[in-house]
Amino acid sequence: GAGVSQSPRYKVAKRGQDVALRCDPISGHVSLFWYQQALGQGPEFLTYFQNEAQLDKSGLPSDRFFAERPEGSVSTLKIQRTQQEDSAVYLCASSSSRGPREPQHFGDGTRLSIL
Amino acid sequence: KQEVTQIPAALSVPEGENLVLNCSFTDSAIYNLQWFRQDPGKGLTSLLLIQSSQREQTSGRLNASLDKSSGRSTLYIAASQPGDSATYLCAVKGNNRLAFGKGNQVVVIP
Numbered sequence: 591g592a593g594v595s596q597s598p599r600y601k602v603a604k605r606g607q608d609v610a611l612r613c614d615p616i617s618g619h620v621s622l623f624w625y626q627q628a629l630g631q632g633p634e635f636l637t638y639f640q641n642e643a644q645l646d647k648s649g650l651p652s653d654r655f656f657a658e659r660p661e662g663s664v665s666t667l668k669i670q671r672t673q674q675e676d677s678a679v680y681l682c683a684s685s686s687s688r689g690p691r692e693p694q695h696f697g698d699g700t701r702l703s704i705l
Numbered sequence: 706k707q708e709v710t711q712i713p714a715a716l717s718v719p720e721g722e723n724l725v726l727n728c729s730f731t732d733s734a735i736y737n738l739q740w741f742r743q744d745p746g747k748g749l750t751s752l753l754l755i756q757s758s759q760r761e762q763t764s765g766r767l768n769a770s771l772d773k774s775s776g777r778s779t780l781y782i783a784a785s786q787p788g789d790s791a792t793y794l795c796a797v798k799g800n801n802r803l804a805f806g807k808g809n810q811v812v813v814i815p
Binding site: 625 | 803
């Protein structure tokens with residue numbers, strides 16, 4: 591596709607439910623990133639993939655958060671046993687190469703609300 | 706840990722005035738710095754990217770400078786328009802990740 595696509599755009603879940611958020615990066619992009627943006631804050635890094643390998647997951651806030659990219663393209667961020675503090679916008683970004691100087695291109699995000 | 710600060714947090718200017726947005730960061734070991742625009746309910750649109758070896762980048766009415774040694778960047782928007790109303794985010798690239806400020810929320814008054 592032309593840009594990074596995320597789905598769903600909005601997700602409402604009850605506390606304790608599991609959720610799955612999807613990211614389709616720009617075709618051919620090697621690197622994929624997930625960020626969490628709380629209301630009124632800048633995005634915070636969660637995790638980074640290079641192809642199918644998860645090279646950095648140091649930003650994941652707890653073991654309830656899990657991300658995968660099994661075929662090196664689409665990625666899924668899963669949150670188990672959701673809590674109210676998980677309410678945020680989850681942004682996905684991709685970049686074209688492994689190089690650290692390449693710009694990251696962002697999707698529109700998934701707005702998650704936990705009731 | 707990299708800390709990024711943006712000042713002012715919010716500002717309003719009359720249409721036609723120039724905008725000056727400031728960003729500072731604590732660790733000068735960066736690969737590059739990006740300025741993004743974010744509209745309500747939307748993702749991030751990249752405006753300018755300055756590599757660590759560069760001093761500035763320009764695109765149309767936008768100009769961004771980078772002083773890596775002092776940990777500062779400034780985004781200038783010339784002759785502001787109501788369509789420039791948005792939140793502007795500064796982000797610095799370290800290993801594997803971008804570190805963001807909280808943003809400058811800008812309102813351009815017609």
